[in-house]
Amino acid sequence: MIVSFDVIRREQAMTKVTIRTKQRAWKRTQRLLESLTAEDLGRAAKQEQKYFKITDPAILELLKLIGQIRGATSGSDERKSYMLTELKSSFIYHGCPVIYLTINPGDRHSPLALLYAGAKIDVNNFIPEEYSVIDRVRMLLRNPLSVVEYFHHMIQAIIEGVLKQGMFGELAHYYGTIEYQGRFTPHIHMAVFHFSYHSKLIYL
Numbered sequence: 136m137i138v139s140f141d142v143i144r145r146e147q148a149m150t151k152v153t154i155r156t157k158q159r160a161w162k163r164t165q166r167l168l169e170s171l172t173a174e175d176l177g178r179a180a181k182q183e184q185k186y187f188k189i190t191d192p193a194i195l196e197l198l199k200l201i202g203q204i205r206g207a208t209s210g211s212d213e214r215k216s217y218m219l220t221e222l223k224s225s226f227i228y229h230g231c232p233v234i235y236l237t238i239n240p241g242d243r244h245s246p247l248a249l250l251y252a253g254a255k256i257d258v259n260n261f262i263p264e265e266y267s268v269i270d271r272v273r274m275l276l277r278n279p280l281s282v283v284e285y286f287h288h289m290i291q292a293i294i295e296g297v298l299k300q301g302m303f304g305e306l307a308h309y310y311g312t313i314e315y316q317g318r319f320t321p322h323i324h325m326a327v328f329h330f331s332y333h334s335k336l337i338y339l
Contacts, residue, residue, distance in 0.1 A: 160200045167197045222310050225328065229308045232326035236311075239322040240289040242282050243271055247289075251281035286321045304329040 156164045171193060179194045189195055226232075242248040246261040252274045254266075266274075275282055290311075298306050311325035 154201055156200050164197065164200045167193055167200070171197070218312060222326070225308055225310050225326070229328040233329045234303060234327040236325040236327060237322065238290060238293060238325065239316075240286055242275060242285050242320060243268060245285065248281060248285040249274060251284045252278040253281070282320055290323055298327060303327065306330075 308328040
């Protein structure tokens with residue numbers, strides 16, 4: 136599964152990157168891109184990383200022609216900028232959010248995470264003493280995708296069973312972003328918007 140995920144990420148990086156240039160320079164840009172090899176680009180990238188001047192004249196000309204390079208793959212700066220615009224649009228359309236949530240599921244302490252990791256346990260009659268914290272961490276490290284799967288299902292359960300069921304009021308909209316902590320496990324920051332509070336803000 137990890138190999139498949141890596142292939143998908145590479146495919147996204149190759150297909151969702153766009154190069155912006157002026158119309159009159161299209162043909163020249165095309166010829167330059169077709170003439171350059173991966174070795175040429177790699178050599179220029181190493182020179183740039185070391186703050187050396189790029190020596191390949193074709194790459195120097197290409198950089199003059201290109202106005203902007205963008206990528207919409209997950210985690211890229213372009214994607215983050217797009218998400219920020221989405222969040223701002225949510226504020227404009229729905230008003231200020233009523234609740235800010237940070238959800239950090241405790242995968243090291245949940246029997247469900249062990250179940251996703253392949254442990255043969257009965258979640259209804261789980262005995263915590265049978266699995267020490269070290270044993271749980273080791274099991275999760277052997278199957279890191281189980282942590283992601285546990286996180287995904289926990290967040291979905293909270294959205295479907297808590298927010299959409301109206302525990303805090305009639306849900307109008309929610310927007311969340313996922314990031315990884317220092318121990319490389321995911322958590323989510325979420326803004327929650329409700330109809331009733333938005334209506335009151337409009338008529339005040």
